[in-house]
Amino acid sequence: MRTVSISFTLNGRPVTREVSSNQILVDLIRRQERLLGTKVSCDQSVCGACTVLVNGEPRSACAVFSFEIDNCDVLTIEGLGDGDNLSEVQNAFLDNSAFQCGYCTSGMIMLITALLKQEPDPNEATIRSWLGANICRCTGYQMIIEAVQSAARAQS
Amino acid sequence: MTDDKFRTIGKHHPRYDGMDKITGVARYAVDVEIPGMLHAKVLRSPHAHARVLNIDTTKANALPGVCHVATRSDFEGMQPVYGWLIKDQPVLAIDKVRYVGDMIAAVAAEDEATAYRALDLIEVEYEPLQAVPSIEASLADDAPALFEEPQIGFVNRYGTGASAVKEPRKNVCYQFNYKTNDSDVFDGCDHVFEDCFNFSRMQHFFLEPYVAVAQWEGDQVQVWSATQSPFLNRKELSRIFQHPEEKININVFYVGGGFGAKTGCKTEPLAVLLARKTGRPVRLAFTTQEQLLTNTQHAATLILRTGVMNDGTLIARQSEILLNSGAYSDASPLVAEKVGYRIPGSYRWHHIDTKVQCVLTTQVPAGAFRGFGGTQAAWASESQIDMIARRLKMDPYDLRVKNLKNLGEAFVPGESTIDSDLKLGLDLVCEKLNYRNRSRVRGHGMGLSVVLKDGGGVNKAAHAVVKATTNGGIIVNSATIELGQGAHTALTSLVAEVLNCKWEKVTFAPVTTNSTPWEQGTFASSSTTIMGRAVMEAAEQVKQKVLAFAAQDLDCAPEDLSLVDWSIRKGNESFPLGPMIMKHFGGPGFEFTGHGYYKPQVPGDHSAPLETPVDFWEIGWGGAEVEVDEQTGQVRVLKLIVSSDFGRMIHEAACRGQDEGGAMMGLGQALFETIHYDGDVPINSTPLTYRVPLSTDLPDEFISISQEQGQGRGPFGSKGGGEGGILPIASAIANAVHDAVGVRITDLPMTPEKVLAALDRQKSTKK
Numbered sequence: 064m065r066t067v068s069i070s071f072t073l074n075g076r077p078v079t080r081e082v083s084s085n086q087i088l089v090d091l092i093r094r095q096e097r098l099l100g101t102k103v104s105c106d107q108s109v110c111g112a113c114t115v116l117v118n119g120e121p122r123s124a125c126a127v128f129s130f131e132i133d134n135c136d137v138l139t140i141e142g143l144g145d146g147d148n149l150s151e152v153q154n155a156f157l158d159n160s161a162f163q164c165g166y167c168t169s170g171m172i173m174l175i176t177a178l179l180k181q182e183p184d185p186n187e188a189t190i191r192s193w194l195g196a197n198i199c200r201c202t203g204y205q206m207i208i209e210a211v212q213s214a215a216r217a218q219s
Numbered sequence: 220m221t222d223d224k225f226r227t228i229g230k231h232h233p234r235y236d237g238m239d240k241i242t243g244v245a246r247y248a249v250d251v252e253i254p255g256m257l258h259a260k261v262l263r264s265p266h267a268h269a270r271v272l273n274i275d276t277t278k279a280n281a282l283p284g285v286c287h288v289a290t291r292s293d294f295e296g297m298q299p300v301y302g303w304l305i306k307d308q309p310v311l312a313i314d315k316v317r318y319v320g321d322m323i324a325a326v327a328a329e330d331e332a333t334a335y336r337a338l339d340l341i342e343v344e345y346e347p348l349q350a351v352p353s354i355e356a357s358l359a360d361d362a363p364a365l366f367e368e369p370q371i372g373f374v375n376r377y378g379t380g381a382s383a384v385k386e387p388r389k390n391v392c393y394q395f396n397y398k399t400n401d402s403d404v405f406d407g408c409d410h411v412f413e414d415c416f417n418f419s420r421m422q423h424f425f426l427e428p429y430v431a432v433a434q435w436e437g438d439q440v441q442v443w444s445a446t447q448s449p450f451l452n453r454k455e456l457s458r459i460f461q462h463p464e465e466k467i468n469i470n471v472f473y474v475g476g477g478f479g480a481k482t483g484c485k486t487e488p489l490a491v492l493l494a495r496k497t498g499r500p501v502r503l504a505f506t507t508q509e510q511l512l513t514n515t516q517h518a519a520t521l522i523l524r525t526g527v528m529n530d531g532t533l534i535a536r537q538s539e540i541l542l543n544s545g546a547y548s549d550a551s552p553l554v555a556e557k558v559g560y561r562i563p564g565s566y567r568w569h570h571i572d573t574k575v576q577c578v579l580t581t582q583v584p585a586g587a588f589r590g591f592g593g594t595q596a597a598w599a600s601e602s603q604i605d606m607i608a609r610r611l612k613m614d615p616y617d618l619r620v621k622n623l624k625n626l627g628e629a630f631v632p633g634e635s636t637i638d639s640d641l642k643l644g645l646d647l648v649c650e651k652l653n654y655r656n657r658s659r660v661r662g663h664g665m666g667l668s669v670v671l672k673d674g675g676g677v678n679k680a681a682h683a684v685v686k687a688t689t690n691g692g693i694i695v696n697s698a699t700i701e702l703g704q705g706a707h708t709a710l711t712s713l714v715a716e717v718l719n720c721k722w723e724k725v726t727f728a729p730v731t732t733n734s735t736p737w738e739q740g741t742f743a744s745s746s747t748t749i750m751g752r753a754v755m756e757a758a759e760q761v762k763q764k765v766l767a768f769a770a771q772d773l774d775c776a777p778e779d780l781s782l783v784d785w786s787i788r789k790g791n792e793s794f795p796l797g798p799m800i801m802k803h804f805g806g807p808g809f810e811f812t813g814h815g816y817y818k819p820q821v822p823g824d825h826s827a828p829l830e831t832p833v834d835f836w837e838i839g840w841g842g843a844e845v846e847v848d849e850q851t852g853q854v855r856v857l858k859l860i861v862s863s864d865f866g867r868m869i870h871e872a873a874c875r876g877q878d879e880g881g882a883m884m885g886l887g888q889a890l891f892e893t894i895h896y897d898g899d900v901p902i903n904s905t906p907l908t909y910r911v912p913l914s915t916d917l918p919d920e921f922i923s924i925s926q927e928q929g930q931g932r933g934p935f936g937s938k939g940g941g942e943g944g945i946l947p948i949a950s951a952i953a954n955a956v957h958d959a960v961g962v963r964i965t966d967l968p969m970t971p972e973k974v975l976a977a978l979d980r981q982k983s984t985k986k
Contacts, residue, residue, distance in 0.1 A: 100243020160872035164703025165240030166475030203879030
């Protein structure tokens with residue numbers, strides 16, 4: 064297997080890595096970097112659990128080759144905020160209990176972070192449409208939608 | 220209900236697991252990685268039913284990087300079968316395979332890619348046999364038997380009116396009967412209506428895959444597993460491997476959803492076997508595709524014969540229910556009990572007669588699924604109640620209210636009493652739906668449903684230990700698994716309330732069966748009521764010990780003292796406990812420990828039909844407003860209302876989340892979600908083709924009403940939650956469709972094709 068050298072920023076930190084040419088981004092993130100907050104579920108780019116931001120765009124990390132992120136900016140849940148410094152979206156998830164099992168949560172938070180960057184004040188139809196990219200089997204979505212609305216208010 | 224007498228109960232605070240989950244630090248079994256760990260993959264049967272003549276692993280074993288290829292021959296001297304009451308499911312196929320997806324061999328290799336390559340090199344010689352991919356095919360006189368011999372297992376013990384038979388006939392693994400003694404009452408009924416309903420099967424589609432990592436350290440087995448039932452799985456592993464329970468330690472972290480499916484062994488036996496064979500840690504994770512081929516809900520056919528009077532008084536119900544168990548019995552016998560026992564629904568009857576058979580077919584095994592037989596019973600019962608009302612020209616609301624059981628009325632003789640006002644809840648739903656003023660325009664309709672199921676499980680018992688550190692940190696040792704339902708949040712609140720401390724002081728110890736106190740498993744909506752009372756008792760013991768200790772130190776009676784934020788209050792004086800403890804016990808400090816235990820009372824005469832009386836009644840009220848497009852058959856849900864009675868909410872958002880999540884599952888079940896078979900073969904068992912509800916499927920308006928009627932027998936008047944929300948949804952929508960266009964859909968899911976076909980039948984009858 065060929066290896067390629069790629070340089071990118073991961074959660075704000077510039078890194079250079081040797082990766083095999085068939086490596087998937089989520090394996091780079093989880094196995095090589097040991098950033099375990101990004102989850103894998105369907106592994107076929109259907110469920111969105113592995114959503115990360117590549118240059119600010121939500122991408123299923125299970126469906127991106129590592130070499131594709133050469134010179135890109137990659138953001139995972141670990142780069143968004145920690146216990147002392149939560150993002151507005153994380154705060155809104157906490158306040159609204161917009162999660163249950165937590166397995167879709169990292170991906171949902173990344174997706175919504177991108178949504179609010181593109182549309183700071185989305186209406187409910189826009190939110191429903193965006194969230195349609197990711198599956199949550201636990202909540203029935205309504206409490207996540209309310210968290211998006213509350214994050215949007217907090218950001219404005 | 221925010222109540223000033225409480226400090227934590229019912230108050231808004233973040234969930235216990237919140238910070239971990241929003242920052243990505245929450246750990247799951249899927250994250251476990253041990254140095255030297257191998258990866259395992261499973262070879263599955265392409266045949267629905269076949270004899271396994273020969274398995275040749277020579278080529279697979281020779282592939283570099285392969286450490287072991289496991290087949291049936293690895294289980295000599297063991298009991299390699301499992302199941303709840305009947306142990307008929309082999310860890311790997313023995314003589315036959317019985318469904319497409321049945322496990323036949325497994326490879327442990329240095330990496331997953333190698334394991335996959337090795338699977339292709341395993342040569343299996345099958346002799347295909349006739350498949351029985353439906354209840355009907357399996358019960359046909361000339362159908363082949365899936366099992367030629369009786370399987371290991373037993374029949375549960377029952378009380379008055381209930382009985383069961385193991386393997387009563389070919390391809391039926393269990394039959395449950397419940398009957399009261401008044402069958403003559405049918406003769407006096409003005410009408411007897413017989414209707415047949417079909418219930419389709421969903422898959423749980425939790426997001427964290429089935430996964431286990433196993434490792435042998437000498438004779439000590441370590442297992443990390445995404446399971447709802449570590450102690451049940453330990454018992455199964457102990458029997459399969461003939462290895463003592465105390466030498467098998469199962470560790471559980473957060474679990475990424477279960478909905479019933481993660482009860483009982485799934486990946487654990489193979490991981491343990493491969494770890495033993497290779498001497499290395501082994502990780503076995505199923506893909507979503509494999510998950511869809513591992514376990515499902517029970518499809519069912521339900522025939523109800525219901526006797527009523529002209530004025531709408533319900534008299535008697537006889538039901539014949541066939542559950543599609545799939546290839547192995549799994550939880551089927553217990554689901555049979557529950558679907559049979561729950562068929563009377565929320566109403567008063569003079570006579571009930573129920574027969575449920577678990578039919579083995581060559582399909583994916585069916586097991587525990589949110590609602591556990593209650594969803595099947597609700598679909599048939601609440602649909603038929605509505606049909607009867609319309610036949611008698613009564614409003615379905617009126618017929619329901621006329622027959623609803625009262626608060627405090629026994630469910631059946633010998634059983635515990637109903638602990639919710641059923642009419643009160645129905646009226647709340649009607650009000651939100653504006654049911655009384657509904658439009659009578661064709662194409663537009665409303666439907667109701669009110670369903671109840673017994674909650675808290677059978678013979679469920681729980682231990683818990685609570686420890687308080689020198690400085691008042693509280694550690695809860697409880698085997699309740701946090702699956703997302705919010706159990707840790709509820710238990711945190713209960714402990715903080717008893718010990719009068721901030722909820723942030725409470726921490727959960729990791730679940731590890733060698734040291735975590737025993738409990739049956741995290742299911743049956745039982746965590747708040749059963750484990751809740753165990754942790755409260757443990758916390759109360761800690762409190763009493765602390766007060767007794769302080770009383771000695773302060774030379775007074777414990778009754779003169781109270782505990783507030785780890786300080787002792789005596790009149791107007793306050794004494795911090797930390798220094799008091801250090802003074803008494805010295806530098807190392809001390810911990811106070813309490814042990815709690817709870818099991819619902821068993822009456823001496825065992826008259827409750829399911830042996831122990833029901834701990835609480837979980838109620839699901841539903842209301843739907845729909846628009847039916849008569850050109851396309853499309854049902855659009857304009858408004859969906861779901862409601863449960865939590866007795867008292869320990870944590871409001873957690874309760875609400877259970878209802879809404881359950882209701883959306885119910886919506887999927889009602890309209891589109893199902894596993895499709897084309898003949899013998901499942902055709903949508905992939906993540907892309909198996910459709911679950913998305914946010915874009917939400918009804919225009921989605922309302923949940925979390926009731927607190929205050930009648931629960933659980934902590935502070937609480938009742939369990941989690942399954943109520945799914946129960947009424949499919950029938951409420953079917954009833955609304957009937958209200959809208961006058962056709963009755965009796966088969967789930969209510970796809971446009973079925974609605975159109977029903978509309979066509981309606982047109983041709985009118986001509």
